Amino acid sequence: MIKLIQIELYKIFRKPRTYIGFGAIAFIVVVVNLGFLFEGEQLLGFLIDSLKDKFLLSGNLINAYTMSFVILNSLWIHLPILISITAGDMISGEANNGTFRLLLTRPISRSKLLAAKLISAWIYTVLLLLFMIAFSLALGYLIFGVGDLIVIKSTISILAADDTLWRFGYATLYGILSMTTVTSLSFLLSSLSENSIGPIVGTFAIIVGLTIVSTLGYALIGPAIPYLFTTYLPSWDLFFTMELNTAKLTHAIYVNLAYTIAFITFTFYYFKNKDILS
Amino acid sequence: MKNEIFLEFDHVSKQYKDFLAVDDLSFKVYEGDIFGFLGPNGAGKSTSIRMTLSLIKPTTGNITLLGKNIVNEREETLSQVGALIEKPDFYPYLTAQKNLEILGKISGVANLSSKIDEVLELVGLTTRRGSKVKTYSQGMKQRLGIAQTLLHDPKLIILDEPANGLDPQGQVDMRELIVRINKERGITVIISSHILNEVEQICDRMVIINKGQSMVEGNVSELLTESRMKVSYVTDDNNRTLELLANSKYKDNINGIEKEKLSLLIEHENIPEMNNFLSNEGVKVYSIEPIRSLEEYFISMTK
Numbered sequence: 001m002i003k004l005i006q007i008e009l010y011k012i013f014r015k016p017r018t019y020i021g022f023g024a025i026a027f028i029v030v031v032v033n034l035g036f037l038f039e040g041e042q043l044l045g046f047l048i049d050s051l052k053d054k055f056l057l058s059g060n061l062i063n064a065y066t067m068s069f070v071i072l073n074s075l076w077i078h079l080p081i082l083i084s085i086t087a088g089d090m091i092s093g094e095a096n097n098g099t100f101r102l103l104l105t106r107p108i109s110r111s112k113l114l115a116a117k118l119i120s121a122w123i124y125t126v127l128l129l130l131f132m133i134a135f136s137l138a139l140g141y142l143i144f145g146v147g148d149l150i151v152i153k154s155t156i157s158i159l160a161a162d163d164t165l166w167r168f169g170y171a172t173l174y175g176i177l178s179m180t181t182v183t184s185l186s187f188l189l190s191s192l193s194e195n196s197i198g199p200i201v202g203t204f205a206i207i208v209g210l211t212i213v214s215t216l217g218y219a220l221i222g223p224a225i226p227y228l229f230t231t232y233l234p235s236w237d238l239f240f241t242m243e244l245n246t247a248k249l250t251h252a253i254y255v256n257l258a259y260t261i262a263f264i265t266f267t268f269y270y271f272k273n274k275d276i277l278s
Numbered sequence: 279m280k281n282e283i284f285l286e287f288d289h290v291s292k293q294y295k296d297f298l299a300v301d302d303l304s305f306k307v308y309e310g311d312i313f314g315f316l317g318p319n320g321a322g323k324s325t326s327i328r329m330t331l332s333l334i335k336p337t338t339g340n341i342t343l344l345g346k347n348i349v350n351e352r353e354e355t356l357s358q359v360g361a362l363i364e365k366p367d368f369y370p371y372l373t374a375q376k377n378l379e380i381l382g383k384i385s386g387v388a389n390l391s392s393k394i395d396e397v398l399e400l401v402g403l404t405t406r407r408g409s410k411v412k413t414y415s416q417g418m419k420q421r422l423g424i425a426q427t428l429l430h431d432p433k434l435i436i437l438d439e440p441a442n443g444l445d446p447q448g449q450v451d452m453r454e455l456i457v458r459i460n461k462e463r464g465i466t467v468i469i470s471s472h473i474l475n476e477v478e479q480i481c482d483r484m485v486i487i488n489k490g491q492s493m494v495e496g497n498v499s500e501l502l503t504e505s506r507m508k509v510s511y512v513t514d515d516n517n518r519t520l521e522l523l524a525n526s527k528y529k530d531n532i533n534g535i536e537k538e539k540l541s542l543l544i545e546h547e548n549i550p551e552m553n554n555f556l557s558n559e560g561v562k563v564y565s566i567e568p569i570r571s572l573e574e575y576f577i578s579m580t581k
Contacts, residue, residue, distance in 0.1 A: 007380050014371055100366030102426070105331045106384045107357035276333040 004116035005110070005123075012086060012124055014189070021082035025132045028078070032071055033139050036062050063147035064140030065164045069240065071136045072171065076234045079175075080182045082128060083202070087121040087186035088199030091271070095194040095278040110272050116185055119265065125183045126176050133172045159240065171236040174253075178236070181229050181256045182256045184263035191271045194278050207233070218255050226251070229259040283308035284434050284466050285330060290339030291490075292325050299325040301490035302339070307468055307483070309433075312460050314477035314484035314498065315470040322490035322525070323470045324364065327438050330468075331361050344433060357385070360427025360435040365421040365442070370412035374403060374422050377411060378429060385430040396426040401455065417448040424455060428465075435459070438470045449473075453480050509549065510539040514562040522559050530551055539567075 012018050015181075040062040063238040098195055103113060149164050151157040159167065185206065189199035210230040213221055232252035238245055285307040292300040297477065300322040307313045317323050328334040329341055341348045346355045361399045368377045375394060382390040398404045401421035411419065420440060427435045440456065441449045445555075457480055460467050471477055478483055478498065485495040494501060513519045519540055523532055533541040544552065556563055 004537045005382060007383060011369065011372075011380075014369075016371075095485055097369070098365055099369060101328075101333055101363045102367060102381065103384065104333055105356060105359070105363065106362040106381060107355075107386070107430075108384050273335070275335065276328065 001112065001116060003114060004117050008090075008116050008120035009123060012120060015089075018086055018088070018124070021084055021128050022131055024078070024082055025128065026135060028074070029067075029071055029132070029136045029139055032074070033067055033143055036067060036070075037143055059221075061150060063144045063149075063161075065138050065146060065149040065159075065161070065168070067144065067149065068133065068136040068168060069139035069149060071132070072175070072236065073234075076236075077207070077211075079128070079132070079179060080186075080233075081204050083125050083179060083183050084186040084200045084203035087183045088151050088190045088193075088203060089196040090121050090187060091190040092193040093190075093196050095276075096196060098278060100278055101276055104276055111268060112259060114191075114268060115269055118267075119182070121183050121187055122180055125179050129172060129175050129179055133168060133175075136167065149240070152262075153216045153237070153241070155241065157240060157242050159242075167225055167239045171239045174236045174239065176250075177253060177256050178229070178233050180232075181260045181263070183266075184260045185229075188263045188267045188270075191267045191274070224253070227255060229255055232256060281311075282345075283307070283312075284309050284312075284344055285343050285468065286340075286342040287326070288340045288342070288517060290329065290336045290341055292322075292328070292329060292334065293337040299490055300329070300336075303487065303490065304339075304490050305485040305492055305495045306353075307434075307466065307476075309466055310460075310464065311483050312456065312467045312469065312481045314481035315468055315487070316477050317472065317476070317487040321472075321487045323434045323472075323487065324438060325490075326487070327361075327363060327468075328437060329361070329471050330436060332354065333363070335347070343473065355431065358433045360369070360430065360432040361438075362423040362436070362440060362518055363438045366423030368411040368419065368422065368426075373408050373410055374398070374414070374425075375407045377422070378426060381426050382429045384477050387430050390429075393429055397428045400428065400459075416443040417445070417451075420444060420448070420452060421455070424452075424459075428463075432465060434466045434468065436468045436470075437508070439472070440469060441473055441476055449476070456480060508533065508541065508543050508568070510541050510565075510567045511563060512539055512565045512567075513556070514564070516540045519556060519561050522556065523552075526555065528555070 062204075066195050070210075094103065104110065146161045148161050149159040151159065182203065186199050186203040189202040190196075193199050193202075207230055210228050211233075214228060214231055232255055235249070235252040238249050238252070283306050287303050287305050290303045291298065301339070303322070303326060315323055315326070325334060329336050330343060330348065332348045332467045335349065344358050354392075368374075369380070372380070375398075378394045379390060382573070384394065387393050394407075398407050402423050403418060403421055403425065405519075406414070406418065411422065414422065416505060420443070424437070424440070424559070427437070441452050444452060451458065453476060456467055456469065458484050459465050469481065478481065481498050483496065484498050484501070486493040505507065511519065516535055516538065520535065523529060526542070526543075531542045531544045532547075533543050542552075553563060553566070
């Protein structure tokens with residue numbers, strides 16, 4: 001199995017498209033950091049303008065943590081697209097290239113091959129997320145240093161610098177979980193398709209579609225919203241409140257796990273019985 | 279005595295939603311054969327080949343490959359089979375060497391490096407092993423396709439349209455390579471093809487299928503020289519000869535006039551008697567030529 005995973009990872013990292021995700025993240029991180037470097041005061045002023053009457057804010061408010069928080073906030077919608085470029089290509093790309101029949105005429109079970117591909121796609125997802133967090137923190141640290149993090153949501157949380165790094169650690173772990181669900185969805189769509197565009201567009205359409213419906217169609221699907229995995233894609237920010245909402249976090253984790261298991265089960269069932277016609 | 283049966287289709291059918299691709303197909307391939315799997319486009323060849331390799335599940339019937347049921351014992355069976363299905367598709371962004379390494383590792387090939395050297399040498403691609411496959415010509419890809427079938431020392435290789443897209447010299451080279459693999463390595467070969475000449479030249483046995491059904495199965499040379507053979511006659515007056523035959527006991531043997539030659543379907547042993555009949559009627563027979571090509575046979579079986 002390890003040999004198969006190594007082969008799949010080798011194939012992933014020999015494809016130029018694999019680096020689109022890393023390149024896009026690096027570009028966004030650099031642009032956001034440079035934006036704050038040159039126009040940070042204005043941008044921050046816009047964000048905390050309403051607080052100036054009630055709080056006296058001082059110190060290094062633009063810092064590595066602020067940068068990383070902003071980037072995490074902006075990328076929860078970008079990351080699924082970047083993930084699906086690779087995960088969505090794992091099966092459909094082989095079908096499209098005609099290499100699936102080459103692999104499946106070898107003495108290897110379909111389930112093993114599928115498992116190796118899925119694990120490799122997960123590993124890619126984890127690496128992408130770790131790269132995003134690590135690069136964002138590192139570049140932010142080099143340019144701005146560290147400082148307290150102000151999180152403005154329905155409540156205002158001012159998190160001390162020495163109380164923040166662990167939150168990024170847990171947020172990353174949660175991000176891995178939620179993006180694993182996205183990877184599994186993309187993988188499922190990949191098993192249904194014989195070209196890579198379908199799974200990429202499909203993943204994006206499902207995520208955006210469910211997010212829009214959740215936001216605008218409360219009356220229509222209100223009771224279902226707490227059970228949609230898209231509801232919990234941005235839930236990594238639950239770690240950036242003074243008091244952790246463990247009940248909501250636990251629910252988010254269960255929903256993500258349930259969807260991941262459902263997506264994988266369907267993929268394996270479908271693929272095991274699929275006629276390979278490509 | 280017949281050799282061991284390597285592949286047996288036993289009343290196999292494949293039904294897609296509204297299309298019966300393979301219809302109650304039965305045939306056998308024996309050890310050591312170069313077996314031709316012949317049929318026009320859309321006859322069900324590729325579906326049958328894919329069922330043999332468990333890429334497609336049959337709707338009914340059993341396929342026994344190397345004594346095992348391919349559906350139930352897929353991995354054990356495929357460890358002894360090499361296959362090239364339709365186009366030789368590889369990872370274009372990888373070199374030939376890397377492609378073979380990946381396939382060899384998946385197949386659990388021991389001494390992979392030397393095995394790769396050996397198969398690349400056999401197909402004449404040693405000097406291009408480090409080139410990315412996307413730079414290969416169609417002929418080179420076909421040869422690499424053959425090389426990958428041999429990596430794990432199979433007992434049987436299955437080649438689906440191996441000469442597709444090759445120029446005439448490439449087709450000759452491919453035929454020679456297949457025969458070498460069969461004779462020198464003792465590997466049984468199944469060739470699916472619609473190129474009749476290819477099958478006629480290199481296959482020992484064959485099955486002809488059409489519309490998913492078996493038309494005929496047997497030894498290629500025997501099938502082509504079977505008792506009721508097609509012959510062309512050239513006489514001093516073909517129209518008169520035709521009229522004479524039409525009013526004789528040979529009327530059922532008439533196949534028509536093709537390219538100024540009288541075409542007859544007649545039992546081998548009856549040819550001298552008919553010759554005498556024509557001679558006694560004053561017909562001058564200038565030539566009698568057996569039409570032995572598989573093409574004629576194929577058309578007669580599939581029309």
